[in-house]
Amino acid sequence: MSTAALHAEHDSHHHDHKESFISKYVFSMDHKMISRQFLITGIIMGLVGMGMSLLFRLQLAWPDEQFGILETLLGKWGKDGKIDPNFYMGLVTIHGTIMVFYVLTAGLSGTFSNLLIPLQLGARDMASPFMNMLSYWFFFLSSAVLLTSIFVETGPASAGWTVYPPLSALEKAVPGSGLGMTLWLVAIALFIVSSLLGGINYISTVLNMRTKGMSMNRMPLTIWAFFFTAILGVLSFPVLLGAALFLIFDRSFGTSFYLSDIYLEGVGALENIGGSPVLYQHLFWFLGHPEVYIILMPALGITSEVISTNARKPIFGYTAMIISLMGISILSFIVWGHHMFITGMNPFLGSVFMILTLIIAVPSAVKAFNYLATLWRGNLRFTPAMLFSIGLVSFFISGGLTGIYLGNAAMDIQLHDSYFVVAHFHLVMGSAAIFGMFAGIYHWFPKMFGKMMNNTLGYFHFWFTFISAYLVFFPMHFMGLAGVPRRYYQFTLVKEFDVWMDVNKLITIAAIMGGMAQVFFLWNFFYSIFKGKKATQNPWESNTLEWTTPVEGIHGNWPGEIPTVYRGPHEYSRPDRESDFFPQHLPDETAPVTAPQEGEQTAPTEVVPQETVESSVFFAAIKRVLGLS
Amino acid sequence: MADISKFALLKTLFWFRKMKLNLFGVKSNSLFKKTLAIFGLMLTPIFLLAADDVVAPPTEFNPMAWDWSSILILVLAILIILVIARSFDIGSLTEKITGKTIVSWNNVNAWAGIIFLVVGLIGVWYEMKIHGKYLKLGDSASAHGETLDSMFYWTFGFTFFVFVVTEILLFYFMFKYKYDKNRKAAYFFHNNKLEIIWTIVPAIVLTFLVLRGFSTWTKITTDIDKNSEEIEVFAYQFGWKARYSGDDKQLGTANFNFISGTNPLGVAEDSAVSSLVNELNGEIKKLEIIKASIEDSSKLWKAQYDRYVSTGMSNSYPEEFKQMKSKYNDLISGAYERQLEKDIKRKNTAIKRIAAYQKDHETFNGTAKDDKITTEIVLVKNKPYIFKYRARDVIHSAYMPEFRAQMNCVPGMPTSFAFTPIKTTEEARASKNDPEFDFYLYCNKICGAAHYNMKIKITVVGSEAEYKTWLATQTPFVAPPAAPAAPTSPKADSTAVKQGTVVKN
Known part of the structure; x- marks a missing residue:
């Protein structure tokens, strides 16, 4: 590729300078490099989060045992080989925070939105590469601050990942609410900045920078998912920033947004009056509920793409999938109250939230059925990515169904904050989203690093992780139904809960197995980056545009002109074609030759306009409203 | 602390100098510099704040005391896993050389799916059998609990049916439609009839569950006996x-203002509240005495501090010295005095609030x-x-x-x-x-x-x-x-x- 050609091709916003180490690998503005940075930071954070979960699982399974290794690892928090109760809660809190925000929001959405939005839409880069770089570095800073908070003398934040005040506001109530909590709030504030910078970028790129012929209704479902995710993030994260800000004020400047009528042992009655701890919960869950879809939807988008490609079959119900995503997105903003049925809010309000919550089950069910219908009569290639996608569908079903129990206010009285909840969300948004992330990594690794990952290790990784995830989370349903509360430091003191000790041991052993299974992945991932087999141009024989770019991943993505798009992304196994895929950028040469079989639709034959066409007046209107056109 | 901040400042300045030399290779792009400067400025106070409070590492670096057997087992297990995985690779290598397929991973995975399904369903059944007796279902000790349990059974009926059917379909499809190079997948995009059915049916079932849940919830929360x-x-x-x-x-x-050692719930009772007021007044007096003598005590602490430094005890008793230093710093910086003032103010507020309540005969x-x-x-x-x-x-x-x-x-x-x-x-x-x-x-x-x-x-x-x-x-x-x-x-x-x-x- 000559520099001149590049220059002629893309206009002013790309420079053809020779990049130094720092501008190429550190403060990079190339979306592919930023996605790699997000991914690797996410993996490291994920390891920390997983390690923490193993530590507290050890405590839950063998509360009376002493592990010398804990003292080595944790110092004063692991005196005599036992985890300190305060640090146990710190572990629970930081595990939740890391997994929800740093791994499954930034690690998943940050990686794949950055990688795929420009590549699958046919853009040279993001709308604002500079903002994109800032987004990563704010995320990095935020991660650094959060990890620092683990090492402060009074311990990390330990009020649960939801950090409900007054516990999180009063240093005297729990030591972790001192400096640890301050750092947590700083980290989250930085994280929100990062997430907003990213989200605005994704939205504007999707709306403005699609290539010729890439109308909205020809976008791969991944992009639709990222698009809705970004909108959710942009609308809901500022509310969390507000909530965090009020909490900072309450903690440091003596305001009473969340505090009222409090007497503390050793201090006396506090002056704060008139605030409400429940206000925080409303603000938090106004983000918190969309947040679970921010986590899940990119995983669903990735799964749609991977399943369609590897089933060699068009995704079933493309439009239905988009409408479901849209429905889920809209509904997710008006159901936050189902996290608060038993806070003492008006029972009628509880009923309203219950009805709205259970409505979400309908679009979710449609999505699950659509995945099944896509597999039906397909020709399935079991790449590791495909297996992880199938695993996601399995988790999505088994975890999603228990949402019907918890969304029901009456049953929530019994199940709230029990292990049933732990089982539910770890399956449906924890495991499912992580599996979506793994599917994405295995599928787009050739695009990210130009190398192939080892399939055999991938299969091992999948089956061990899949089995251990079910072994860990499935028995928890039963514990929850028996009324075992979550976030307990040990269960041996209560006879009713002590009968579950054998299950707790099983869960811990399965969790350790799951943790070990990640060695397959880590080895495979880092080894393949350097020593992996060189990737071919289109290793999965996929239709989408990213596979038309050079394997090396050049700055500006395509050496010459950006390809034009002629059809939707899922035209696999078209009866009129010999090969079982038909890339989006190849023009139609001939009309279909073979007659369509019964019950099957004819391939679209309409002439594709060469110019970019807005899919509908609707999106044009959105663009005008946003001032983007 | 001071050393660290000086170091950080010098380091930042150094970076600024470097940037002028265009080390980043980006000419005329001041955005980089600004970004770097912003990050530098943001990082410094946060880490300085944290640096002051970092946990000291375990006192001794003593590998002898580590739990070596556990570490060894862990490392061995990881190695074994990797070796097993690599051995499969050798299999694929021989496939390449001999040209014969030894392992068809498509078949292996399809069968693994079926085995997982069967074993998994047996596991679910087993779990229900052995742990079913611990579940608190149909065994409610309260009146409303029975309606709640019946709500549970209805939901369980529907969801368990869907769970079993869809999971079976998923793994069955995985097995049935595994890759075959002689076959082509079916080509269809949607099926209106099917889609309408699987939208309407869940909607109907959910409507039923919602209505039932609504009535159960409303009954539990609002239907309250007046004679309770x-x-x-x-x-x-x-x-x-x-x-x-x-x-x-x-x-x-x-x-909450009435809570005291003798009145743990803070009930409105004259004598307990009066004695609390006396208690608070006494505490305020004590605090004021301490506040008045703050100058003398800072002199004492200063003498103590100097003694530590001059005799070298600051090195031989680092823990004690650290504690003393922080107390001394609090005294010098006025933080201690501010804390005292805050406490006095809070106690006065409490007394004022109690006095206001005491006039109210509805409370008392x-x-x-x-x-x-x-x-x-x-x-x-x-x-x-x-x-x-x-x-x-x-x-x-x-x-x-x-x-x-x-x-x-x-x-x-x-x-x-x-x-x-x-x-x-x-x-x-x-x-x-x-x-x-x-x-x-x-x-x-x-x-x-x-x-x-x-x-x-x-x-x-x-x-x-x-x-x-x-x-x-x-x-x-x-x-x-x-x-x-x-x-x-x-x-x-x-x-x-x-x-x-x-x-x-």
């Missing part, structure tokens, strides 16, 4: 207390005197109750799984939950075949270090008489005077109270 007896349940770090109304059948008012209406504060809860079978929840410090949640009851206890927002126990403790023991069984109320909202052991026993007795006998053994908040004269007016109350003793709790 009120019991106050008070949550604090880390325990519970219950308050029964005395002979007047009325719970006295309470307020004398009903709290005969209230009984207990450390266990005793209920009568088939009698409706309202639990009135209050929290002292942080949010707690009163969870009674056997009674299917849960409600958060929120500081500053009284909550309540109404229910009727329908099983006595004895009956529950008989049905569970466990002579030591007891009902408990647990804390179910993360609330601090001892959250996991915050519970209060609930005993359900069969008859009102048993309950009365128990209640008689509990002491009222203010023990009645020896004379049987019943006081009538609030003024007479306060005189009577002065003779009574305040129950210590």
Whole structure:
């Protein structure tokens, strides 16, 4: 590729300078490099989060045992080989925070939105590469601050990942609410900045920078998912920033947004009056509920793409999938109250939230059925990515169904904050989203690093992780139904809960197995980056545009002109074609030759306009409203 | 601390210098510099803040004391896993050389899926069989719990059916449609009839569940017997207390400002509150004395500090020196004085608030005197109750799984939950075949270090008489005077109270 050609091709916003180490690998503005940075930071954070979960699982399974290794690892928090109760809660809190925000929001959405939005839409880069770089570095800073908070003398934040005040506001109530909590709030504030910078970028790129012929209704479902995710993030994260800000004020400047009528042992009655701890919960869950879809939807988008490609079959119900995503997105903003049925809010309000919550089950069910219908009569290639996608569908079903129990206010009285909840969300948004992330990594690794990952290790990784995830989370349903509360430091003191000790041991052993299974992945991932087999141009024989770019991943993505798009992304196994895929950028040469079989639709034959066409007046209107056109 | 900040400053300046030399290779792009500067400025205070408070590493680096056997086992296990995985690779290598397929991964994975499905379903069945007996279903100890359990059975019926069918379909499709190079996948995009069916059917089922859930929830939360007896349940770090109304059948008012060592629930009772005011006044006086002598004590601390430095004790006793230094710094910087002022101000506010309440005869209406504060809860079978929840410090949640009851206890927002126990403790023991069984109320909202052991026993007795006998053994908040004269007016109350003793709790 000559520099001149590049220059002629893309206009002013790309420079053809020779990049130094720092501008190429550190403060990079190339979306592919930023996605790699997000991914690797996410993996490291994920390891920390997983390690923490193993530590507290050890405590839950063998509360009376002493592990010398804990003292080595944790110092004063692991005196005599036992985890300190305060640090146990710190572990629970930081595990939740890391997994929800740093791994499954930034690690998943940050990686794949950055990688795929420009590549699958046919853009040279993001709308604002500079903002994109800032987004990563704010995320990095935020991660650094959060990890620092683990090492402060009074311990990390330990009020649960939801950090409900007054516990999180009063240093005297729990030591972790001192400096640890301050750092947590700083980290989250930085994280929100990062997430907003990213989200605005994704939205504007999707709306403005699609290539010729890439109308909205020809976008791969991944992009639709990222698009809705970004909108959710942009609308809901500022509310969390507000909530965090009020909490900072309450903690440091003596305001009473969340505090009222409090007497503390050793201090006396506090002056704060008139605030409400429940206000925080409303603000938090106004983000918190969309947040679970921010986590899940990119995983669903990735799964749609991977399943369609590897089933060699068009995704079933493309439009239905988009409408479901849209429905889920809209509904997710008006159901936050189902996290608060038993806070003492008006029972009628509880009923309203219950009805709205259970409505979400309908679009979710449609999505699950659509995945099944896509597999039906397909020709399935079991790449590791495909297996992880199938695993996601399995988790999505088994975890999603228990949402019907918890969304029901009456049953929530019994199940709230029990292990049933732990089982539910770890399956449906924890495991499912992580599996979506793994599917994405295995599928787009050739695009990210130009190398192939080892399939055999991938299969091992999948089956061990899949089995251990079910072994860990499935028995928890039963514990929850028996009324075992979550976030307990040990269960041996209560006879009713002590009968579950054998299950707790099983869960811990399965969790350790799951943790070990990640060695397959880590080895495979880092080894393949350097020593992996060189990737071919289109290793999965996929239709989408990213596979038309050079394997090396050049700055500006395509050496010459950006390809034009002629059809939707899922035209696999078209009866009129010999090969079982038909890339989006190849023009139609001939009309279909073979007659369509019964019950099957004819391939679209309409002439594709060469110019970019807005899919509908609707999106044009959105663009005008946003001032983007 | 000072060294670190100086170092950080120099480092930042150094970076600025470097940037001028265009080391980043980006000419005329001041955005980079600005970004770097912003990040530098943001990073510095945060890490300095943290650096001052970082945990010291384990005192000695002593690998001998490490748990080497565990580490070794861990490393070995990882190695074995990797070796197994690599051996499969050798298999694929021989495939390449010989040209024969040894392992068809498509078949292996398809079969693995089927095996997983079968073993998994057996596992689900096994789990239900062995752990089913621990589930608190169909065994509710409260009246509303039965409707809640039936709600559960309906939901379970629908979801379990969907779960089994869809999971079977998923793994069956995985097996049936595994890759075959001679076959082509079907080509279709959607099927309106199918899609309408699987949208409408879940919608109908959910409508049913929503309506049922709505009526169950509304009944539990709003259909409350007017004759219910009120019991106050008070949550604090880390325990519970219950308050029964005395002979007047009325719970006295309470307020967090009235809480003291002798009045743990803060009930509005004259003598306890007056003694609290005296206590607070005494504390304020003490604090003011300390404040007045602050100059002298800083001199003392300074002498101590100098002695530590001059004799080299600061090196030989680093821990003590560190503590002393921080106290000394607090004194010098005025932080200690500000803290004292804050405490005095807070106590004065409390006194002012109490004084305002004391004028209010609705708060101090004398009903709290005969209230009984207990450390266990005793209920009568088939009698409706309202639990009135209050929290002292942080949010707690009163969870009674056997009674299917849960409600958060929120500081500053009284909550309540109404229910009727329908099983006595004895009956529950008989049905569970466990002579030591007891009902408990647990804390179910993360609330601090001892959250996991915050519970209060609930005993359900069969008859009102048993309950009365128990209640008689509990002491009222203010023990009645020896004379049987019943006081009538609030003024007479306060005189009577002065003779009574305040129950210590």
